[in-house]
Amino acid sequence: MTGRRRPSSRPFRAAVAALCTAVGASLLSGCGAVLSNKSDSDPIIVMTWAPEGTKATNMPGMPAMAKAFARWVNDSGGIHGRKLEIVTCNERNDAVQAAACAQRAKEDKAVAVVGSYSQYGRAFISPLEVAGIPYIGGYGLTQEEFDSPYSYPVNGGQAALLVGNGRQLAPRCERTALVRPDTIAGDDLPQLLNTGLRAGDRADARDVRAPEDAGDYSEQATTALEGVGADSSLGTADQGAALENSCVTAALGNRTGTFFDSFRRVQENHPKVRIASILGGVRQSLIDSTGGASSPLEGTYATGWYPAGDDPRWNSMKKVISKYAFDDNRIDPDDPGTQTTWIGYTVLRSVLMSLHADDISARTVRDALDNGHAVDTGGLTPTLRWGYGDTLHVPNYSRIVNADVTYQMVRDGQLVAVRKGFVNVSKILERYHPAD
Known part of the structure; x- marks a missing residue:
């Protein structure tokens, strides 16, 4: 161990929460009020980021899977008739770019960042917290993903x-x-x-x-x-x-x-x-x-984290890939990044469908998740929920709700x-x- 410990961001989060309370949620984008779509006919904006074209780890299949998921949802009637629009960002395995992707999510008024990959948790989580944007189904690389109250992990990282x-x-x-x-x-x-x-x-x-x-x-x-x-x-x-x-x-x-x-x-x-x-x-x-x-x-x-790639529980995902991304060789259905993105968007779709079409925002998505909205992932994970009492008691990983793994060879x-x-x-x- 090198001893390079990450400073806690809890004081920062507490300050944000206090500011929201003191000034009023209607005045601050960090309280989620500004981050809603203009009407029930506008598309619902969601962001997915991942590194692409770098010399280290690249995960191009994650934003590609997000796009395929949206094509499937929109072809099936959308979210209460509204289109799901995916904005992608190349995180480039770079802390500055990770922060820039988070800032872009705010500028584009994304209701969530879903199914994304970054090893720079400190760089991206604070901008998302300030903007009030939930982080759903991150890959699970960093401590911040399992510490921030704005993060909703689908696996144990x-x-x-x-x-x-x-x-x-x-x-x-x-x-x-x-x-x-x-x-x-x-x-x-x-x-x-x-x-x-x-x-x-x-x-x-x-x-x-x-x-x-x-x-x-x-x-x-x-x-x-x-x-x-x-x-x-x-x-x-x-x-x-x-x-x-x-x-x-x-x-x-x-x-x-x-x-x-x-x-x-x-x-x-x-x-x-x-x-x-x-x-x-x-x-x-x-x-x-x-x-x-x-x-x-x-x-x-x-x-x-999940069942082996030949498990029939992946058939729904594979059918979507086959129909909506059949010629996209960036998507590997056996890759855990692709699989995590699928599960993250399964969570998002479930939450969005539980809301009214004209009441979809970053704040209402967070509220639904914080109040214990349960998501059935078709057996790929246990039923997922992030309400009070659902998280496990793991030092430094307080947001873990799913500690299941699979043994393979x-x-x-x-x-x-x-x-x-x-x-x-x-x-x-x-x-x-x-x-x-």
């Missing part, structure tokens, strides 16, 4: 994934190394993984920091192997016995495939080390492109579930204590 991954690996791995981004967002990951490992009575993982935009990870692969006991001075038999119950797990987003390619070359003399990841790093398209059943990813363990070239149903890691998450 990287917190649930890392804790779940540690718990999944604990019965199989006596020693574990974690390769993760050397970023502020990445600094929390080792302690989260260790919380899961400790729940299975395993020692903490070796923390291996890595640049998020590298083209080769041979150095990090070597460090990870050394962290789980690789020793070139041992004979082959002794080395094999030492590594038989060792695991290396990676959480590098789109660069996870690049890491595994480097790891495969370095691993040739240590074939018994098992590999693992959180979903987003291992996806079916990567397995297919690296050989399918003969892929070096065969046998990889993975922890995800690559078997015969397919990413499949290894156990039926979800695994709820809420009790393990409650043991998490951020490092100083």
